[in-house]
Amino acid sequence: MNAAQAFRGKALAALTNQIGVYALCDLDGNPIYVGQSVDGIRTRVRRHLTSARSDVIANRQIDVWEIAFVWAWPVATKAEVEPLERAIFAHYDAELPLMNGKAMVADAPLFDWPEKQVVQVLSLIHISEPTRLGMIS
Numbered sequence: 001m002n003a004a005q006a007f008r009g010k011a012l013a014a015l016t017n018q019i020g021v022y023a024l025c026d027l028d029g030n031p032i033y034v035g036q037s038v039d040g041i042r043t044r045v046r047r048h049l050t051s052a053r054s055d056v057i058a059n060r061q062i063d064v065w066e067i068a069f070v071w072a073w074p075v076a077t078k079a080e081v082e083p084l085e086r087a088i089f090a091h092y093d094a095e096l097p098l099m100n101g102k103a104m105v106a107d108a109p110l111f112d113w114p115e116k117q118v119v120q121v122l123s124l125i126h127i128s129e130p131t132r133l134g135m136i137s
Contacts, residue, residue, distance in 0.1 A: 004065070004126050008049060011121045017042040018074035020114070021085045023092065024048060024062065025069035027127050031092040033062060033099050036085040041072045049121065062099055068122040073114045084113065 001009075017040035023031040024045070037044035049064050073088065075081060083106075090106035092098060120127075 004122065007123045007126075008121045011119055012042060012046055012049070012070075015042040015045060015070060015119045016072050016074045016117055019078060019081060020072060020074040021081065021088050022073070023071040023088065024067045025071060026066055027068045027122070029069055030096055031071065031098065032067075032096075034085060034089045034092060035100075036081050038078050038081055041074065045070050045072075065122070065126075068120065068127050070119045070121055072117040072119070074117070075114055083111070087111075087113065 019038045020041055021034065021036045022041050022045055024033040024035075026032050033048075035044065035048075049067065073084060075084060086104040087106040089098065089100065089104040093100075093103070
């Protein structure tokens, strides 16, 4: 395991494993993909970042080493997950088109989003100099 993988593994341990919505963010901190998990956010994000059953990763739309941050919005009930995902997707897709395979429209009226957790999954050296990973040219 290299230093970047070790950093990522330790960082993911700090990510909530509650159900909810998450955003995978690029080296500049911009969301590039919004998803949801009713099995646990950490579990789902870990599958993305290890390329284990992730369509956007498997189809090479996103390079896992271009994901530097994960944002998470945990919720208490499964009923809250889909409306929150639609709201977050619509908000960030309007700013910069996301790589999700489908478009989502927010429900109205919009409710307050839960507090966002931010986890950095790449070290600062790899964010500032991505070529150090040996995977980004």
